[in-house]
Amino acid sequence: xxxxxxxxxxxxxxxxxxxxxxxxxxxxxxxxxxxxxxxxxxxxxxxxxxxxxxxxxxxxxxxxxxxxxxxxxxxxxxxxxxxxxxxxxxxxxxxxxxxxxxxxxxxxxxxxxxxxxxxxxxxxxxxxxxxxxxxxxxxxxxxxxxxxxxxxxxxxxxxxxxxxxxxxxxxxxxxxxxxxxxxxxxxxxxxxxxxxxxxxxxxxxxxxxxxxxxxxxxxxxxxxxxxxxxxxxxxxxxxxxxxxxxxxxxxxxxxxxxxxxxxxxxxxxxxxxxxxxxxxxxxxxxxxxxxxxxxxxxxxxxxxxxxxxxxxxxxxxxxxxxxxxxxxxxxxxxxxxxxxxxxxxxxxxxxxxxxxxxxxxxxxxxxxxxxxxxxxxxxxxxxxxxxxxxxxxxxxxxxxxxxxxxxxxxxxxxxxxxxxxxxxxxxxxxxxxxxxxxxxxxxxxxxxxxxxxxxxxxxxxxxxxxxxxxxxxxxxxxxxxxxxxxxxxxxxxx
Amino acid sequence: xxxxxxxxxxxxxxxxxxxxxxxxxxxxxxxxxxxxxxxxxxxxxxxxxxxxxxxxxxxxxxxxxxxxxxxxxxxxxxxxxxxxxxxxxxxxxxxxxxxxxxxxxxxxxxxxxxxxxxxxxxxxxxxxxxxxxxxxxxxxxxxxxxxxxxxxxxxxxxxxxxxxxxxxxxxxxxxxxxxxxxxxxxxxxxxxxxxxxxxxxxxxxxxxxxxxxxxxxxxxxxxxxxxxxxxxxxxxxxxxxxxxxxxxxxxxxxxxxxxxxxxxxxxxxxxxxxxxxxxxxxxxxxxxxxxxxxxxxxxxxxxxxxxxxxxxxxxxxxxxxxxxxxxxxxxxxxxxxxxxxx
Numbered sequence: 001x002x003x004x005x006x007x008x009x010x011x012x013x014x015x016x017x018x019x020x021x022x023x024x025x026x027x028x029x030x031x032x033x034x035x036x037x038x039x040x041x042x043x044x045x046x047x048x049x050x051x052x053x054x055x056x057x058x059x060x061x062x063x064x065x066x067x068x069x070x071x072x073x074x075x076x077x078x079x080x081x082x083x084x085x086x087x088x089x090x091x092x093x094x095x096x097x098x099x100x101x102x103x104x105x106x107x108x109x110x111x112x113x114x115x116x117x118x119x120x121x122x123x124x125x126x127x128x129x130x131x132x133x134x135x136x137x138x139x140x141x142x143x144x145x146x147x148x149x150x151x152x153x154x155x156x157x158x159x160x161x162x163x164x165x166x167x168x169x170x171x172x173x174x175x176x177x178x179x180x181x182x183x184x185x186x187x188x189x190x191x192x193x194x195x196x197x198x199x200x201x202x203x204x205x206x207x208x209x210x211x212x213x214x215x216x217x218x219x220x221x222x223x224x225x226x227x228x229x230x231x232x233x234x235x236x237x238x239x240x241x242x243x244x245x246x247x248x249x250x251x252x253x254x255x256x257x258x259x260x261x262x263x264x265x266x267x268x269x270x271x272x273x274x275x276x277x278x279x280x281x282x283x284x285x286x287x288x289x290x291x292x293x294x295x296x297x298x299x300x301x302x303x304x305x306x307x308x309x310x311x312x313x314x315x316x317x318x319x320x321x322x323x324x325x326x327x328x329x330x331x332x333x334x335x336x337x338x339x340x341x342x343x344x345x346x347x348x349x350x351x352x353x354x355x356x357x358x359x360x361x362x363x364x365x366x367x368x369x370x371x372x373x374x375x376x377x378x379x380x381x382x383x384x385x386x387x388x389x390x391x392x393x394x395x396x397x398x399x400x401x402x403x404x405x406x407x408x409x410x411x412x413x414x415x416x417x418x419x420x421x422x423x424x425x426x427x428x429x430x431x432x433x434x435x436x437x438x439x440x441x442x443x444x445x446x447x448x449x450x451x452x453x454x455x456x457x458x459x460x461x462x463x464x465x466x467x468x469x470x471x472x473x474x475x476x477x478x479x480x481x482x483x484x485x486x487x488x489x490x491x492x493x494x
Numbered sequence: 495x496x497x498x499x500x501x502x503x504x505x506x507x508x509x510x511x512x513x514x515x516x517x518x519x520x521x522x523x524x525x526x527x528x529x530x531x532x533x534x535x536x537x538x539x540x541x542x543x544x545x546x547x548x549x550x551x552x553x554x555x556x557x558x559x560x561x562x563x564x565x566x567x568x569x570x571x572x573x574x575x576x577x578x579x580x581x582x583x584x585x586x587x588x589x590x591x592x593x594x595x596x597x598x599x600x601x602x603x604x605x606x607x608x609x610x611x612x613x614x615x616x617x618x619x620x621x622x623x624x625x626x627x628x629x630x631x632x633x634x635x636x637x638x639x640x641x642x643x644x645x646x647x648x649x650x651x652x653x654x655x656x657x658x659x660x661x662x663x664x665x666x667x668x669x670x671x672x673x674x675x676x677x678x679x680x681x682x683x684x685x686x687x688x689x690x691x692x693x694x695x696x697x698x699x700x701x702x703x704x705x706x707x708x709x710x711x712x713x714x715x716x717x718x719x720x721x722x723x724x725x726x727x728x729x730x731x732x733x734x735x736x737x738x739x740x741x742x743x744x745x746x747x748x749x750x751x752x753x754x755x756x757x758x759x760x761x762x763x764x765x766x767x768x769x770x771x772x773x774x775x776x777x778x779x780x781x782x783x784x785x786x787x788x789x790x791x792x793x794x795x796x797x798x799x800x801x802x803x804x805x806x807x808x809x810x811x812x813x814x815x816x817x818x819x820x821x822x823x824x825x826x827x828x829x830x831x832x833x834x835x836x
Contacts, residue, residue: 302723304722304723323722323727324722324723324724324725325725325726325727327725328724328725329725334723336723341717341719341720342717342719342720342723343720343723344717344720345712345713345716345717345720345721345783346716346717347712347715347716347717347779347783347784348712348713348716348783352709352712352713355709356709356710356713356721356724356726357724357725359706359709360706363706366705367700367704367705368704368705368706368709370704410724414725
């Protein structure tokens, strides 16, 4: 058998109640390659990944590891076969050191009892430096940035002598520079012969890092190709099943009137002297690297945290914002970066999530009117094309794109005048992204002032009128989106 | 959710054309029926078994007896449901019940203040006392962010302490006849405590299902951060659930004083445990955000019926405690097994 073939799956099918999640999918991972697995949300990427790491059982098909057929029955067994995964949401013990985390459950010991700390730290340091990562093994995990935690996870996989490494959306929380560092590490691993399965939505990354691409759509395999033989448009077409030009939608025209004016806003150790304004019908972009203070600024603007100084004017009138309730009252809406923890109540229904900002408007006297509520919610679900079997569906069960639309719907009910969106298209598929762009443009046309924070340069250039760049908590420049280039943005940001 | 049926008869109408989501929703309907009505089914089976084992079980007299016996625990459990839905816990309800009971007694008897106040005044004073202790819990938890477990554990001790201080550790006797009606009277043959708890239940149902406050209770328990960012005054919501819990505990104390014809400082010791048990058996998640009052009602009835049935069958109270514990754990175990399957 071919020793070069690390992992091979043939005709994998998996059925979940009501959905054929995978239908006869083939997948081959060769030694020393990075293989991108892509497709829209719900295409079956995570199902395939979960089967290949032993988390789900396949209904039919064959899995071969280094040419030998295996029945994967648990992630533990997969680990034993040197298959590791780095999940999107990283799990680690914050109160332990880097080295302790790397060897959790398999610490080198003396006399089978006491942990041999010297050996533990030496080994950890060795793996970290093999990856070219400069982190002290004795550092507490809680002191690391998210990007560093991820690198530690990779070192951990390396220490397990993993031959196959799955990475699920590894860059979703990283800034540009950190992504480059990650890619450098991945290239090192590839050189050493590791096979990497790279699950991602981001086309730029797929083209810059992967050797091969496998595309899934609706549980079926659309095709596997060498990345070098594939064009961008072709890949998008494979993913969405139709020719969808990956382009940004923008047909609003900014007006004159200033909807929101922020003057020398500051918060110690987070951002200082931020002054900016948004006009009626304008989409203002805020760009910056992770840690530049963008989200911290938005949190303070919306009253989630308190700013130390500065003032905010809404339509020319100074307002005082001490809580999100105050911000809402003056007409600001805030779609946060992390919809799961701060945008949605996952245990509640679509309906309950949407109307939470406007229960007063659907009440008669003391009591809620179920009829009015149903009308409002149904109307928004239609307008935003939220796909849900019922408005009573628990929001946890919706796809990322639909969840994001529920967050948008929730804020539309409150009839805002200023809409603030932090990373509005993070983790959602190409089709849903376009719908979000369309909605942002429509809201601007209706006269809202809009602020969009995004880490994706093409996106921010494509949908905004003006862009303000943050660097280390300060505004480092302002550009008109029409004339700005990615290079200029990068230059101002770093 | 039982009092908020997730099964929407019109679900299909909202569904899109894709068959997967339709099949999914049918499956969901099936799952949600067992989830909502599993506990009701268990209750019915339990009653059927007991009525076969004891012919006396299904008599009107015994049924009224069970309902009356459970009414106080029901009241505590209703308050506890609000608290647990926000992700909190209230361990102090037994002590607040004790304090409310002696405050009511002190006003309904001539022993403390020279002359007895009208029954309604005695009752209102007790409710006020309960709300004050609940408000102390609420301020500490909502404003000062002390863990609910710690605050209410402290209040369990403080509440009991001030009850003993207030009474010098002695029962308050000579309660006015008119006051005793609250615990001993009946209307059309149905004991007054049953009316009280039924009224409170319906009111609580209305608040939880049909008011903004009710929605906020679920939202705060599901994700306090999301609720706050949606403009909800989460502190106020958390504050009020503890006030409600204190109020209902004191109402329970009033009923017990009227039933026992004296203000007993030791009334309600460890009652918090049955109240929490009722909520948990009723399927409300201790993590908050999910649960129903109907579940709590059934939960409390299951505890009541078991106590009653085992008494009828002359099972020793020692065994009763073991059986009750087994049922609490089984209810939650079944729930987590089912979730594990999903």
